[in-house]
Amino acid sequence: MRVRLDNIHKAFGHVQVVKGLDLEVADGEFLVLLGASGSGKTTALRMIAGLESVTSGRVLIGDRDVTDVLPKYRDVAMVFQSYALYPHMTVFANIAYPLTVRKTPKAEIEAQVKEVARQVQLDTLLDRFPKQLSGGQRQRVALARAMIRRPAAFLMDEPLSNLDAKLRGYMRAELKHMQHQLGITTIYVTHDQIEAMTLAHRVALLEKGVLQQLDTPANIYNRPANLFVAGFIGSPPMNFIDGSLSAGRFTAPDSDFGTLSTITRASVVAGVRPEDGRVTEPHAGKLTGTIYATELMGDHTLVTCRIGGATVTVKADKAFNRQDGAAIGVDFAESAVHLFDKATGERIN
């Protein structure tokens, strides 16, 4: 079902955690709330769940205003970071709990639990207790417990962060597949940009309680709306150079290159992603500096250069082998340059 946040504010005492958040999640959409810790993303999710009261604004699920409705009447299911499995109940009882609470007939509960357990491959573990399960199995119990109700929306609070790296990759794919199959609106909170990029239909990036950009993963990556988004998404992060723009030509103390823009502005920031740049001989590319450090990553090498006052990292071939301190050039396409206003941080091209 559709979920809508309408100018939501949340304050704990004098601390503003969420400041006027507007968000509309379409039916069946997978929306990821991305942000660093303290960005207000978990608070936003908890307000949708009803676990946190709303200071001002409205929360709508479907067409119903649920701003002051208790969690139990909102018809949402939540998967917690800790999974929140009830340690004193078996896997079966855990999965069945939402139905037991609703006084569903025994036979029906049994059938549904079996069905859901089969979907997440837990059918042989129904008699175990949570402490007898591995991390991945616990994760699946939590998922099954959320799925069994067919809720209006799934809310997930960093559900994969307690898994080891390998299992996380596997569960990510599982989760995406399952959400697609069920077609239930999902709001997913994470601080991990890879999860956000891989899972989401759309990503909402939050910082200090303010929505920075709401768009598809591709757009977020290719056309970051402001400096914060540009710096947050991408690993290693985008390179920034402070300078000025006159009729589209970018000038900084040690660099000077053309862009696709035609604007003139005194104080701008130019950004280039590491993978959009390449190393060249000194004075052959747009920028020239010295090598500060090189890191072999396996399939490529990261070369960090000092260019004037700025530090620029570019991806180079894995065979790249030059001494630190040597002179080096960096080149990139004009179309790869992102331009931002220095004062407001907004994108200008």
Added chain:
Amino acid sequence: MSASAANAAAASVRETRGEWMDRNSGRIMVLPAVIILLAFAIFPLIISTYLSLSRFALAGGSFKLTFIGLYNFRRLLVGAQQYHFLGTLKPLDTAGWIAFAVFLALVLYWLFRFVVREFSVFGLLGRLISASLACGVVLAALATTVTGGYEGTLLTTCFYVLFGVTLQFALGLGLALLCAQPIRARNWFRVVFFVPLMVTPVGVAYMFRMLADMQKGPFAPLSHALGFSEWSWATQAWSARLMVLIGDTWQWTPFMFIVLLAAVENQPREQLEAARMDGAGAWQIFRDITWPSIAPIGATVVLIRLIEAFKIIDMPNVLTAGGPGLATESLTLHSFIAWRTQDLGGSAAVGYLLLFVSTICCVSFFNYVVRWTRRYQ
């Protein structure tokens, strides 16, 4: 049609009632406890206040309460009942005054240090209250014990509390430390040491009367051999008090023991191991690691015991019936005896004074000791 409408209406009523329950569940959960505490603690407390300010008189099948202000309290502190509550006070001699002066100097130094180091208005007020109570009790103790007067129920109670709790803490801690050593049958000791806590205090009192019987008790041959079989502990004030103290200690040491043992076993292992690597001896380990880590828990169990110790009645009542004279009478027993003699006002006044004394002591202990031991947490 109409049936389904009625159904819908019923459902919505159910939902709203459920919703109301949900929104007020906090209040509903606390309400029973609040009502019971109001009925059995606050309401009685207010009635007791009234009683302590009145004279109670039976008048032809019914009773009559006359408001007499603070008369009951005056009588206990400075009037006809002073001998009972404070004791038979005699003027202090020079040595007594010197002892009191020394104590007063210590208290003043303590206050002075507080004012200089961490002054706060409420802190000073609280400390002044604690200090005046302490000075009063010490003065009363000096004016009775040192001068050869007789101690009243206030001093007797303070004696039970002060020495009883200290003794129980020391024994409990000692046993806990012994039990924490790598020995066999640790669990067996643990269970056995726990048992006295479960015996009814009345039973403990009778048990110790049996044991301390100089003619027929199990130690009779011993006292015969030592030549004081004719002597009776129950006729001497201090031996009778000691007997009450022993019974109380037998009963309550297990409480200290069981909590302190858990605390000792819970102390940070890595710190212990680090200290051993640094070459610390057993005493140093105890002083530097064990003691600081169990002190907060120790202080809290002592507080719990303090609260309960002030209420002592069963032990002196059964062991000695408060005798010889008033020697072993505790404040609760004093109040109980006043009630039996139909002096309800006096009884309530004694109860109230006990409430004051124990509240001031417990709050003082919490503020100056328990808080202090928790300063690292």
Added chain:
Amino acid sequence: MSHSPDTRPLLTRLFEPARLDSMAPIPKIATYAALFFWTLVVVFPLYWVLVTSLKVEVDVDSGPFYVPFLDFMPKLDAWDFMLLQNNTLGPYLNSIFVSLTSTLLALLIGALASYALVRIRFQVKLAAVLTFVLLVVGVIVAVAAFDAPWQLAVAVAAALFALALSTFVKRFRAAVGNNDIEFWMISNRIMPPIVAVLPIYVMFQHLHMLDTQFALIATYTGVNLPIVVWLTRDFFAGIPLDLEESAEIDGASKFRVFFTIALPLVRSGLAATFMLVLILTWNEFLLALFLTNANAQTMPVLVAAQNTTRGPQWWYMSVLIVIMIAPVIVIAGFLQKHIARGLLVGAVKG
């Protein structure tokens, strides 16, 4: 595994252990000696009671006898008299019923309150509390000093309270929060029972409920509530909040969360609290003495009453003490581990 022979000087060997997990001979002997001594201190009085219960008057009067069959012939006369002829069974059943019921009630009511105080935020206007206390004092003074009919006084007070709530109380900011309520609940334990017992006596007299099990159960529940709140609060605070929130989203009411999630998770804490409160009520003397007579008399009162004019009859008393201790020892034996842990948690954070 073989150890190389210990070549340290004899004195060192006597006082310092060879390995970390062992003890040197002298400290070991001292430790065992001390522990056995205290075992004797604990066990001998109980043994003496047990032996005395097998004696008759002659065995007690003609000097101390220590070992049955060697010193004297054990007889079951005292047991026979106490259990079959004397009315012991009544008080015994009273004790069991009263202590079990009141302990369970105190546990339920106290746990509910402490759970709510841990998990749900409360804001009670200070002005409302003060008004309430003033009105209660007013009612009591009106009834006691001016002979006002209590029904009228209560009705007037209730009306005034409602009026106050809807008018001036709202204007005051100051409120009492969870910690204050909790502190108030726990601090009730400091009050000596002797202060409360007279009014409680009068109250039940007015209700014609003196000497009933109900009066005793209600009073014990009230007296022990503070302990339950104090001990259980940290157990509830220790439950991960996620579990309860998850249950709530899954559709459970707060009560359901309490009964199906929170309570089962604090089992061991409840066991400890149960045991402690059970011991306290089972052994309680003063309140039982005031509130009961023949009907609802409990064991401690019965034991105390054995102090007859002929002097205490040790053999009868011993029987009573033995049958009083036995069941508690059995239960405590099972719950002993929980008790230590429970008291520890309660005490650490208390």
